[in-house]
Amino acid sequence: MLTLVVRRLLLAAPNLVLISALLFFSVSGLLGSPAGLMLGQDASPEAIAALNARMGFDRPLSMQYLSWIGGALTGDLGRSYTMQESVLSLLLPRIPITAELAFLAILVATLSATVINSVTVARGLIRPAAALLGIAGITVPNFMLGISLIFLFSVKLGWLPTTGWSPWSDGVLEHVRHLLLPVLTLSAFYFGSFSLVYRAEYEAVRRQLYVRVARAKGLSETAVSFKHVLPNSILPVITYIGITLGQLTGGAVVTETVFSVPGTGSLFVSAILARDYPVMLAISMLIIVGVALMNLLADLLYTVANPRIRLA
Amino acid sequence: MPRLKLLSGLLIIAAACLCAAAAPLIAGYDPTQTSLQSLDPPSSAHWLGTDELGRDILSRVVYGARISLTVGIGAALVATSIGVPLGLCAGYLGGKADLAVVQIVDLFIALPGLVLALIITAMVGPSLKNLVLVLGFVMWPPVARMVRGQTLAVRESVFVEAARAVGGGAGWIIRRHIWPNVLHVAAAQFAVTIAFAIFTSSSLSFLGLGVPPPTPDWGGMVRGGFDYLIVNPAMSLAPGVAVAITVAGFYLLGSREA
Numbered sequence: 001m002l003t004l005v006v007r008r009l010l011l012a013a014p015n016l017v018l019i020s021a022l023l024f025f026s027v028s029g030l031l032g033s034p035a036g037l038m039l040g041q042d043a044s045p046e047a048i049a050a051l052n053a054r055m056g057f058d059r060p061l062s063m064q065y066l067s068w069i070g071g072a073l074t075g076d077l078g079r080s081y082t083m084q085e086s087v088l089s090l091l092l093p094r095i096p097i098t099a100e101l102a103f104l105a106i107l108v109a110t111l112s113a114t115v116i117n118s119v120t121v122a123r124g125l126i127r128p129a130a131a132l133l134g135i136a137g138i139t140v141p142n143f144m145l146g147i148s149l150i151f152l153f154s155v156k157l158g159w160l161p162t163t164g165w166s167p168w169s170d171g172v173l174e175h176v177r178h179l180l181l182p183v184l185t186l187s188a189f190y191f192g193s194f195s196l197v198y199r200a201e202y203e204a205v206r207r208q209l210y211v212r213v214a215r216a217k218g219l220s221e222t223a224v225s226f227k228h229v230l231p232n233s234i235l236p237v238i239t240y241i242g243i244t245l246g247q248l249t250g251g252a253v254v255t256e257t258v259f260s261v262p263g264t265g266s267l268f269v270s271a272i273l274a275r276d277y278p279v280m281l282a283i284s285m286l287i288i289v290g291v292a293l294m295n296l297l298a299d300l301l302y303t304v305a306n307p308r309i310r311l312a
Numbered sequence: 313m314p315r316l317k318l319l320s321g322l323l324i325i326a327a328a329c330l331c332a333a334a335a336p337l338i339a340g341y342d343p344t345q346t347s348l349q350s351l352d353p354p355s356s357a358h359w360l361g362t363d364e365l366g367r368d369i370l371s372r373v374v375y376g377a378r379i380s381l382t383v384g385i386g387a388a389l390v391a392t393s394i395g396v397p398l399g400l401c402a403g404y405l406g407g408k409a410d411l412a413v414v415q416i417v418d419l420f421i422a423l424p425g426l427v428l429a430l431i432i433t434a435m436v437g438p439s440l441k442n443l444v445l446v447l448g449f450v451m452w453p454p455v456a457r458m459v460r461g462q463t464l465a466v467r468e469s470v471f472v473e474a475a476r477a478v479g480g481g482a483g484w485i486i487r488r489h490i491w492p493n494v495l496h497v498a499a500a501q502f503a504v505t506i507a508f509a510i511f512t513s514s515s516l517s518f519l520g521l522g523v524p525p526p527t528p529d530w531g532g533m534v535r536g537g538f539d540y541l542i543v544n545p546a547m548s549l550a551p552g553v554a555v556a557i558t559v560a561g562f563y564l565l566g567s568r569e570a
Contacts, residue, residue, distance in 0.1 A: 015418075015419065018419070019419060019423070023431070026432075026435065027431065027435065135560060135563070135564070136556075136560070138563065139507065139511070139556055139559040139560040139563050140556040140559075140560075141511055141514055141515055141518075141531075141552070141555055141556065141559070142515070143514075143515060143518040143531070143534055143535075143552070144534060144549075144552035144553070144555060144556055147534065147538060147541065147548050147549070147552060148549065148552070150541065151541055151545055151548075151549065155541055155542055155545070243421075246421060246423065246424040247424045247425070247426075248424075249424050249427060250424040250425065250426030250427050250515075251426075253426065253427065253430070253519070254426070254515050254518065254519065257518075257519060258538075268427075268430075269430070269519050269520075272430050272431065272434045272519075272521070273434075273519075273520055273521075275434065280431065280434075284423070284427065284431065287423065287424070287427060288423060291424075
C-alpha cells in the first residue's frame with residue numbers, strides 16, 4: 001500500500017511541475033506587468049518601474065517562476081495584489097469550507113444514486129423518474145438549479161436562508177440550514193452521472209449466477225438488491241468519483257458564487273475578475289494537486305470496497 | 313426509449329434554432345431597447361415582464377438563443393477540428409504519437425474545463441469570438457479521447473488489414489476506411505460538446521466573464537435577475553430554463569448512455 005502511494009506521488013510530480021509552469025508563464029505572459037494593475041491606470045512609468053524592481057517583476061520570467069515555485073513548496077504563496085494579505089492566510093480558512101461542501105455533495109450524490117436505483121418496490125414508476133431526474137441533474141447548470149432552489153425554499157416558502165454561510169460555532173442547526181441548498185445544488189450533476197454508471201453495472205450484476213442463487217434461496221427482491229447487487233455494483237461509481245473530481249471544483253466555483261459561500265471557489269472568481277494572479281495561480285495549483293490526491297484516494301478506496309483487487 | 317430520447321432532443325433543438333433564426337418575428341420587442349416601465353410584472357404586453365432597464369424579458373430570452381447556439385456550435389466545431397484529427401492519428405499510428413496525445417489529454421483532465429476557461433477568458437478578455445475559441449480549446453480532449461478509442465477498435469478490423477495489404481498509405485486508410493467508421497462516434501460527441509459548451513459558456517457569463525452587455529445572453533441575464541428574484545422571478549428563471557432545455561436537447565441527441 002505504502003509503495004503504491006509513494007510511486008503514484010512520484011509519477012504525478014513531473015505532471016504537476018509541467019502544469020504549474022504552463023499556468024505561470026501563460027498567466028504572467030498574457031497579463032503583463034502586475035505593477036501596472038496594482039498602481040492603476042494613472043500611474044507614472046517611473047512608479048511602475050520602481051514597483052517592478054522592488055517586487056522583482058523586472059526579472060526574467062523563468063527566474064520569477066523558480067522563486068514562485070520555491071516559495072510555494074515552502075508554504076509561501078506570495079501576497080494578494082488586491083487584498084493586502086498573504087495568499088496563504090486568505091486560502092487557509094476557506095479550504096475546509098469548500099472541502100466540506102464537496103465531500104457532502106459527493107456523499108449525497110453517491111448515496112442517492114445507488115439507493116434510488118436499487119429500490120425494487122414500484123420499479124416501473126421509480127426507474128423512469130430517476131432517469132429523468134438524472135438527465136435534469138446533468139443538464140441543468142448549477143447556477144440555475146441554485147437560484148431555483150433559493151426561489152422555492154427561501155423566497156416562496158421561507159424555510160431556509162437565501163444565501164450566506166454559518167460556521168459550526170453558530171450551532172449545528174444554523175450550519176446545516178445554510179449548507180442544505182448548496183450541497184443539494186452541487187450534488188445534482190453527480191447524482192445524474194453516478195446514476196448512469198451505477199445503473200449500467202447494476203443491470204449487469206443482476207444477471208450474475210450468485211444473484212440467481214440468492215433469489216433461489218428465497219431472499220426477497222429488496223434483500224437481493226441491497227445485500228448482493230448493490231455492493232457489487234458500486235465499484236465503477238467509486239472510480240468515477242475520482243474522474244469527476246476535477247469537474248467538481250468547477251461546480252463548486254459556481255455554487256459558492258450563487259450562495260455567497262466564503263470558500264475557495266468564490267475567492268477564485270473574485271481573484272479572476274480582479275486579475276489578482278498570485279491568488280489565481282495558488283488556487284489553480286491547489287485544484288490540480290487536490291484532484292491528483294483525491295484520485296489516489298479513490299484508487300485506495302477501490303481496494304477497500306473490493307478486496308479482490310490488489311493494486312500493483 | 314432511445315427513440316423518444318432522440319425525438320425530444322431533435323424537437324428541442326429545432327425550437328431553439330427557430331428562436332434564433334426567426335427572433336425578430338417571435339420577439340415582440342427589440343431586446344436592447346430600454347424603456348421607463350422597468351421591473352413590470354408579467355402582463356399581456358410583456359408576457360414575462362420587463363427587466364430593471366425596462367427591456368422585454370421574453371424578447372431577450374428569444375434573442376439569447378442566437379448567442380448560445382453560436383457559442384455552442386462554434387466551440388464544438390473548434391473542438392472537433394482539433395480533437396478528431398489528433399484522435400484519428402493517435403489511434404491509428406499508435407506508438408509515440410499516441411503517447412503524446414494521451415499525455416496532453418490527461419494533462420487537460422487535471423484542470424476542469426470551467427476553471428481553465430475562466431483563467432483563459434480572464435487573460436484574453438471576454439468577447440463572442442474569444443469565447444468560441446476558448447471553449448473549443450478547452451473541450452477538444454474528450455473528443456480526441458472518444459475518437460482515439462473508436463479508431464483503436466476499427467484499426468484491428470480485417471478490412472483495414474486488407475487495405476494495408478494492398479499497399480495503402482496511413483493517410484488514405486484513415487480517410488477512406490477508418491473515418492467512415494468513426495464518424496458516428498464523432499457526430500454524437502459533437503452534439504454532446506455543443507451541450508457542454510452552452511452549459512460552460514452560460515456559467516462563464518453567470519460569473520461575469522461572458523459576452524459583454526447589452527447583448528442578450530442567458531447566463532448574464534440569470535445573474536442580472538438574481539438581485540430581483542423577489543420582484544420578478546421570471547427575469548432570472550426564464551433564461552435559466554432556456555439554458556437548461558437547450559443543453560438537454562443537445563445532450564439527449566448525442567449522449568449514448570442516457
